[in-house]
Amino acid sequence: MSNLIEELENGDCFESGGSIFVITCDFKSSGSRLAINLNNGNAKWFLPAEIVDKTSVFYFNKENHLIAIKEVKKDDIS
Numbered sequence: 001m002s003n004l005i006e007e008l009e010n011g012d013c014f015e016s017g018g019s020i021f022v023i024t025c026d027f028k029s030s031g032s033r034l035a036i037n038l039n040n041g042n043a044k045w046f047l048p049a050e051i052v053d054k055t056s057v058f059y060f061n062k063e064n065h066l067i068a069i070k071e072v073k074k075d076d077i078s
């Protein structure tokens with residue numbers, strides 16, 4: 001599902017340029033949002049009108065259950 005950067009909430013994950021990012025709460029007066037690349041740890045500023053593909057990121061807990069980094073409510077899915 002494609003979204004504009006300005007539509008994403010803090011902690012949302014998305015794919016851009018073959019890398020997975022998580023959006024932070026940091027922003028500039030121009031509306032640009034800061035995201036952290038989960039592949040290499042680098043930070044990158046994204047323009048508010050950039051289109052990205054929202055995705056989910058999961059991890060295994062101690063009991064080997066698959067858990068979403070950020071849970072999405074059923075009514076949030078379009």
